[in-house]
Amino acid sequence: MTTPPGYDRYCHEITAQTELLRAAVAGADLSAPVPSCPEWTLGQLARHVGRAHRWVEAIVRTRAEQDIPQDRVPGIEGPAGDDPAALDAWLADGAAKLVAALREAGPGTGVWSWGWERTTDFWARRMTHETVIHRADAALAAGVPFEVAPDLAADTVDELLQLVGFAAASGSPEAAELRGPGRTLHFHATDVPGGVDAEWLIEFGEEGFSWRRGHEKATVAVRGALADVLQVLYRRLPADSDRVEVLGEAKLLDFWLERTSFG
16 A cells, blocks of 8 residues: 655645746746646646645635635735746745745644645645646646656545545535446556555445545556556546557546546
């Protein structure tokens, strides 16, 4: 069983993933469209990540017990104009402030969140994976490779499945359709080293779906490098890409992906 990253690792990764995002953006055309987020340019994508960091920093720093409107967060709009250097400095500063607030608060501290866990732990993990996925977006837009540590990528998949389950339990009509016994999906990363469990089985039942790490025969299976499997699950890579192999009933995979959009 893979050991999940801990609080300190998440804090480290927020900084590290932001640095990698900044590197992907550096020198690129900020007006370039983002293929996986077609409503955004690369510059708008970077600002989205920076705003998320500053919003969560305010929640953690103030130990907020309810949502903080973004228009009350200092500096959240970012620099005026399109100066790449100013945008880069703003991104770096926001990540640094977020990590400082998380480290000062420490794990287990109660704060508001929209998720299933109202603590700093939720936000440390959420902001790590938010940055990982939008770094994949930036890499697509900038035409640079996307790589991520296997254990971190596996935890990003775990969190996505938890997010979908939370959405279903919270009344999302799309996620609520993920039911019906006798259907299963298997996601299998083929390139991970020993010690990283990177296979997932999703099983539909009468009341919804469940998931676990494991290897079993399924109605449909997706095989490929872990970074590519992750991007398929997050709809950053088309399921019919030649970078992954789909075995079985592809329509079931489409059914899942159409109802699990997040981030």
